[in-house]
Amino acid sequence: MLSKSPEETQKYGKAIGSVLKDKDIVLFYGELGSGKTQLIKGICSALGVKQVVNSPTFIIVNEYVSGDNKNIYHFDLYRLKSAEEVIDIGLDDYLKDRGIILIEWPELIEDILPAGSKKVFISHVNGNENSRYIKFYPVEE
Amino acid sequence: MSITIFSIETSCDETSAAILRDNQIMSNIISSQQFHTEYGGIVPELASRAHISVIDKIADAAISGSGINKNNIDIVAATIGPGLIGSLLVGLNYAKSFSIAAGIKFIGINHIESHLYSCYIGQEIIEFPFIALIVSGGHTILFLVNDYFSYKILGQTQDDAAGEAFDKVAKMLGLGYPGGPLIDQLAKDGNENFHVFPKSYLKENIYDFSFSGIKTSVLYYLKKNFISNSAGPAAISLNDISASFQKAVVTALTEKTMLAAKNFNVKNIAVSGGVSANSRLREEFNKYKTEGYKISFPKPVYSTDNAAMIGYTAYLYSKYSRNRNFEKNIYKPAFARFDYNKF
Numbered sequence: 373m374l375s376k377s378p379e380e381t382q383k384y385g386k387a388i389g390s391v392l393k394d395k396d397i398v399l400f401y402g403e404l405g406s407g408k409t410q411l412i413k414g415i416c417s418a419l420g421v422k423q424v425v426n427s428p429t430f431i432i433v434n435e436y437v438s439g440d441n442k443n444i445y446h447f448d449l450y451r452l453k454s455a456e457e458v459i460d461i462g463l464d465d466y467l468k469d470r471g472i473i474l475i476e477w478p479e480l481i482e483d484i485l486p487a488g489s490k491k492v493f494i495s496h497v498n499g500n501e502n503s504r505y506i507k508f509y510p511v512e513e
Numbered sequence: 514m515s516i517t518i519f520s521i522e523t524s525c526d527e528t529s530a531a532i533l534r535d536n537q538i539m540s541n542i543i544s545s546q547q548f549h550t551e552y553g554g555i556v557p558e559l560a561s562r563a564h565i566s567v568i569d570k571i572a573d574a575a576i577s578g579s580g581i582n583k584n585n586i587d588i589v590a591a592t593i594g595p596g597l598i599g600s601l602l603v604g605l606n607y608a609k610s611f612s613i614a615a616g617i618k619f620i621g622i623n624h625i626e627s628h629l630y631s632c633y634i635g636q637e638i639i640e641f642p643f644i645a646l647i648v649s650g651g652h653t654i655l656f657l658v659n660d661y662f663s664y665k666i667l668g669q670t671q672d673d674a675a676g677e678a679f680d681k682v683a684k685m686l687g688l689g690y691p692g693g694p695l696i697d698q699l700a701k702d703g704n705e706n707f708h709v710f711p712k713s714y715l716k717e718n719i720y721d722f723s724f725s726g727i728k729t730s731v732l733y734y735l736k737k738n739f740i741s742n743s744a745g746p747a748a749i750s751l752n753d754i755s756a757s758f759q760k761a762v763v764t765a766l767t768e769k770t771m772l773a774a775k776n777f778n779v780k781n782i783a784v785s786g787g788v789s790a791n792s793r794l795r796e797e798f799n800k801y802k803t804e805g806y807k808i809s810f811p812k813p814v815y816s817t818d819n820a821a822m823i824g825y826t827a828y829l830y831s832k833y834s835r836n837r838n839f840e841k842n843i844y845k846p847a848f849a850r851f852d853y854n855k856f
Contacts, residue, residue, distance in 0.1 A: 378726075404681060405729030409672050426672045429681075430525075430651035431597055438711070461599055501733050 373506045374497070381407045381494075384434060384506050385414020388492065391510065392419065394442065394470050397485060399478040402494035407504050411494065412446060415474065422457045428476075432461060443471030450477045455484055516831055519611070520824030521572065522603030524596025524624045525651070530572045531587075531820035532579035536828055538634060539579035541821040542815070544632045564603040568804050572607065578772045590827035593621030596649075620827050621753060624818075625652060627826040630662075631811040632783040639781050646770045648794075649786035649817075650676035650691070653722045654771060657777055660834050661833040667773050668720025675762055676788045678724040682731050682758050686751055696755045697791050703756030705793075708734060710761040718772050720769055721760070727761045759793050767797045774806065783809045787817045 375381040392398065392415065400408040409427050411495065416425045420439020427448060428434040434446040445466050452458060458481050466473060475481075490510050497503035515535045522529040531541040544567050545822045576583055591608035594601060605621070612619035632639060645656040645666075653670040673681070676693055683692025688699075710730045713723035731754070738749055766788075774782055784798055789810050798808045815822055 404685070405725065405732045409725065413671075422670065426670055427677060429677050430674060431595065445577060461597070501730070 373508075374508055375407070375504045376500075377502055378407060378410045381504060381506065382414035382417070383409045384508075385411040385416075386418040387414075388508055389415035389418025392472055392490075394472070397467075397473045397475065397483075397489040397493045399482070399489050399492065400474065400476045401478070402504075403496070404492040406433060406496060407506075408494060411492065411506065412474050412476070416444060416446075419472070433466075441442070443469055445469070445473045445475065446495070447475040448477060449475065449480055452477075452480060455481050459484070516828070517581055517585050518588045518590055518824045518827050518831075519572075519576070519586045519608075520567070520590040520622075520820045521604040521608045522592045522624070522627075522818055522820040522823045523600050523607075524592045524594070525600060525818055527818040528564045528567050528571050529818065529820035530568075530575035530605070531824045532575050533583055533821070533824040533828055534581065536633075536825065538821045538824075539581055539699060540575045540681050541819055542575045542578065543814075543817075543819050544571050553570045553653060553668075564600055568603060568607050572611075583615075586615065588618045588620060588827055588831060589615075590620045590622050590823050591628070592624045595624055620824045620830060622826045622830075624823075625654065626662075626664075627822040628652075628785045628846040629656065629658065629783065630826050630829060631785045631815040631822040634815050635812060636809065636822060639783055639807070641781075642777070642779050643781035643783055644770060644774045644777065644779050645783045645785070646766060646789075647786045648675045648766060648784065648788040649787075650674060650680060650693075652699045652709065652786065653721050653724070653766075655722075655773055657773065657779070658783075661829055667768065668718050668722060670722040670724060671715060672723050672725035673728060675724055675766060676786070678728045678762060679759075679788070686734060686754065688751075691787075693788060693791060696759055697793065699752050699755035700759045700793060703750060703752030703754070705756035706758040707750070708757045710734070710758055712761055712765045720773055722765060722769065724762065724765070727758065727765075731758050756782075759791070763791070763797050769802075770798075770800060770828055771806075776840035780805060781807045781809070785786055785811050785816060799818070 373384055375384055402408050413425045416436055421436040423436050428446055429448045429450050432448060436444040438444055449458060493507040496507060497507045518533040520531045527543050529543040532539040589612040591605045591606045609619055625647060629645050642659045645658050647654045651674050653675045655667040657665040657667055679696055680690060680692040683695055688695045710727050713726040715723055716720045716800060770782060790813055802808060
C-alpha cells in the first residue's frame with residue numbers, strides 16, 4: 373500500500389485494526405518518523421479506543437481500553453538495549469493477557485515472541501517526504 | 514500546627530526523597546542515575562534495579578539532612594503514577610512499608626499534578642485561575658487550573674512529547690542524552706532562522722500539540738543535506754540546525770499556551786517539567802510579561818523529577834483537600850492506570 377499523508381496512514385491503520393483479534397501481536401518495523409505511531413492511532417480508533425494514543429517512547433508502554441473493554445498494550449522499545457530488559461518489565465504478563473499487543477521497534481524481542489505475530493513494515497519513499505510504503509503481513513512468513 | 518511530610522519519587526530515572534515541614538523544603542535528595550547516559554536513554558530494568566539499590570540511602574540522607582526526627586513524620590507520600598511500572602513500585606512500596614511500620618498516613622500523588630505545583634516551591638504562589646504547561650520527556654499537556662485540584666485539560670501532545678522530540682533530534686545529530694540541554698547549548702551559537710521546520714497545526718483541537726512532524730522534517734532535512742552530501746559532515750552547522758529546530762518547538766509551545774491564556778482571559782501562566790529549563794523557551798515566554806502576563810517557572814532543581822514537588826502536593830492536599838481520608842489510600846492498587854480526564 374502507498375500512503376500519501378499521515379491521515380491516509382491512519383486510514384490504513386483502521387483497516388488493519390478491523391481485522392485484529394484477541395491475543396494478536398502486531399510488530400511495527402520502520403525508522404524514526406516513518407509513521408508507526410500514526411498507523412497505531414488508526415488501529416486503535418478502529419478498535420474503539422477513546423483515550424489519546426501517543427508515543428510511549430518515554431514510558432515504554434501505553435495501555436488503552438478497546439470499545440469492547442479489552443486491554444490494548446502499545447509498546448515502544450526504541451530506548452531498550454536487550455531482550456532481557458523487555459522481559460524484566462513484564463513482557464510475559466502482558467502476553468498472558470487476552471488483549472491486543474502492538475509493538476514499535478520490536479527487533480530486540482523477535483526471537484522470544486510466540487509464533488504467529490503479525491508484521492507491518494513502513495518505509496519512507498524516496499523523493500517524497502509525505503509518502504510511505506506500508507506492508508501488512510497478517511500471517512508470519 | 515505544622516505537619517511534617519516524607520516524600521518519595523521514583524517514576525522514571527531519578528530516585529528522590531524529601532522532607533517538608535508544611536510548605537518548607539527541609540531536604541530534597543535526588544540521585545540522577547548517571548549510567549543512563551551511556552545507553553542514550555532511559556532503561557527501565559536498569560532503572561528499577563538502580564532504584565532498589567539506592568532508595569534506602571537516598572531516604573536516609575533526606576531524613577538526616579532535614580534535621581527532623583524520623584518519629585515526627587506525620588505523612589508519607591509517594592508518586593503513584595504515571596511512570597514506569599517497575600520503577601514506581603520501588604518507591605511506592607518503600608513509602609507504604611514506611612507508613613505501616615510507623616503507623617502514619619500514606620498518600621499517593623499524581624506525578625503530573627505535582628509538576629503543576631512545582632512552580633510554587635520557594636516562590637510566590639500563583640493566583641487562580643492560571644494556565645499550566647507541563648512539558649517534559651514524557652508529557653506535553655496544557656491545563657486550565659481553576660482552583661486547587663480543579664483542572665481542565667485543554668490539550669496534549671497527539672504523538673511525541675516535546676522533550677522526546679529534543680532527545681530524538683539530538684540522537685539524529687549524533688549528540689548525547691538527554692538531548693534538551695545539549696541542543697539548548699548548541700543553539701546559543703546558531704542561527705534559528707537558518708531553516709524553517711514546519712510546525713504542526715491540529716484541526717480538531719487548537720490546544721493539542723504535535724511534534725513528530727517537526728522531528729520527521731529534521732530527519733528529511735538531514736537526509737537531503739547531510740547524509741547524501743559529498744561535502745561531508747562539515748557542510749552543516751549543528752548550531753544552526755539545533756537553533757532552527759528549537760525555535761519550531763518553542764514557538765509551538767508558547768503560541769498555544771498564550772492562545773489559551775487569551776481565550777480564557779487568564780493572566781497567570783505556569784510552565785513546568787524538564788523542558789521548562791530550556792533557555793530559549795523561558796526567553797520566549799518572558800516576552801509576554803510586557804503585555805501584563807505573569808509567567809512562573811520552577812526553580813531549576815524542581816523542574817526535573819524530584820521528591821520535593823511530591824511532598825509539596827501532599828502538603829496542599831493535607832491543607833486544602835476535603836478528602837482527607839488518607840488511610841484509605843494505602844489500599845489503592847500499587848499502580849493506577851492514569852487517565853488524564855479523571856483528574
